[in-house]
Amino acid sequence: EVSVSSWADICLNECFASYAQWLWAEGKEGDDLDARYHDAVGSVPRDFWEPRLYDMGAGNEFSGVYDKGILAMHALRRQLGEKAFWRVMRSWPREHPEGNASWPEFERFTERVSGKNLDGFFAAWFRRSGRPGEQHLYPGTLSN
Numbered sequence: 689e690v691s692v693s694s695w696a697d698i699c700l701n702e703c704f705a706s707y708a709q710w711l712w713a714e715g716k717e718g719d720d721l722d723a724r725y726h727d728a729v730g731s732v733p734r735d736f737w738e739p740r741l742y743d744m745g746a747g748n749e750f751s752g753v754y755d756k757g758i759l760a761m762h763a764l765r766r767q768l769g770e771k772a773f774w775r776v777m778r779s780w781p782r783e784h785p786e787g788n789a790s791w792p793e794f795e796r797f798t799e800r801v802s803g804k805n806l807d808g809f810f811a812a813w814f815r816r817s818g819r820p821g822e823q824h825l826y827p828g829t830l831s832n
Contacts, residue, residue: 696743697791699814703741703757710758722829725762729825737819742791742810760813763820764798766828767809772802 713719732755739752741760765773776798783789783797795810809827812820819825 697789699741699753699757699760700789700791700794702753703761706754706758707761710762721762722766725759728759734819738817740815740817742814763813763824763827764809766826767806767824768798768802768804769828772804776801 710719710721710724713724714721736756739756741752741757744751768776779801780794780797784793791814795806795814799806809824812824
């Protein structure tokens with residue numbers, strides 16, 4: 689298990705754990721996560737997008753990680769593609785066995801493993817508040 693370096697990095701635990709619930713529904717119940725994602729994006733209120741998922745500030749550490757974080761992880765999966773996403777998910781814990789890590793380390797690791805520049809994606813979903821632009825909201829095989 690990888691522990692977070694600071695509270696600013698809590699998405700490393702909580703966004704992943706929350707998305708695992710969706711992965712369970714996909715694997716065990718056959719849920720179509722793209723459809724679920726589209727339904728969620730289309731039905732959330734405007735203020736849903738406001739919390740940042742990285743470095744959210746004291747007292748806001750858990751704002752967004754259990755709902756916006758799920759959507760962010762699914763968008764990351766589509767941004768990377770299946771092979772790269774699962775390669776990141778499987779190799780990330782091996783990079784930090786029983787150690788601490790930060791969100792910026794995860795970003796760099798994900799870019800290295802995927803071979804993609806993800807600065808815009810990570811900024812839109814994790815470092816800024818507000819609804820991500822269309823290219824980051826519907827990446828990869830997720831069409832709007």
